[in-house]
Amino acid sequence: MTPHELWTALPQEARERVDAFVVRRMRMHAVKEMREAGLVPRPGLYDCADLAVVRTEILADRLVPLPAQDVDTLAGKAAALPEPPTALELEWDGDSWGWILLLGAVLPGPPGCPRPLARWQQTDWTEPLATARALADRLGVPLRGPGDDGPPYAGAE
Incomplete structure (x- = not known):
């Protein structure tokens, strides 16, 4: 089914909910809405995922702005954590729309999941990696995780 065929088949109420999710950058919720x-x-x-991409392109001028992810903003997020981080950790993740670079703060105590600080989804990883390094330097903590090579298997796409 093409995106156009799926869009025209959806009831008007579902279209409105799909667009509301897309505008808030909640594509998986939009996909769920279409399927249900x-x-x-x-x-x-x-x-449904293809239609979510098309609707994102159509509604690009209405999308909720992405949160600021500069060093100052992320340092503020780190300062708001219950304890100062002992390290920062980068991790690659993939989804239906490509690769995501996640930055988390490792807190003292028993090992657990790092507290999320930032996520980037793009193709040029230079700026996010530089931001993560600069934040680690500012906080005086090590930065663990992948290097500057980009996501794993990125060349296999």
Whole structure:
């Protein structure tokens, strides 16, 4: 099913909810809304994901701005944590729309999941990696995780 066919098949109320999710950058919620809109047969996951991309492009001028992720802003987020971080950790993650670089703060105490500070989804990783290094330097903590090579398997796409 093409994005246009799926869009025209959706009830008006579902279209409005899909667009509301897309504008708030909640594409997976938009996909869920499409799949649960009562269409028979139920639209496929990839068809819904493709339509979410199309709607994101159409509504680009209305998207909620991404949060600031500069060193000063992230240092403020780190300062608001219950304890100062002992390290920062970078991790690659992939989703239906590409690679994501996650930056988390490791807190003292028993090992657990790092507290999220930032996430970047793009193709030029120079600025996010430089921001993470500068933040680690400012906080005086080590930066762990991947180097400057980009996401794993990125060349295999």
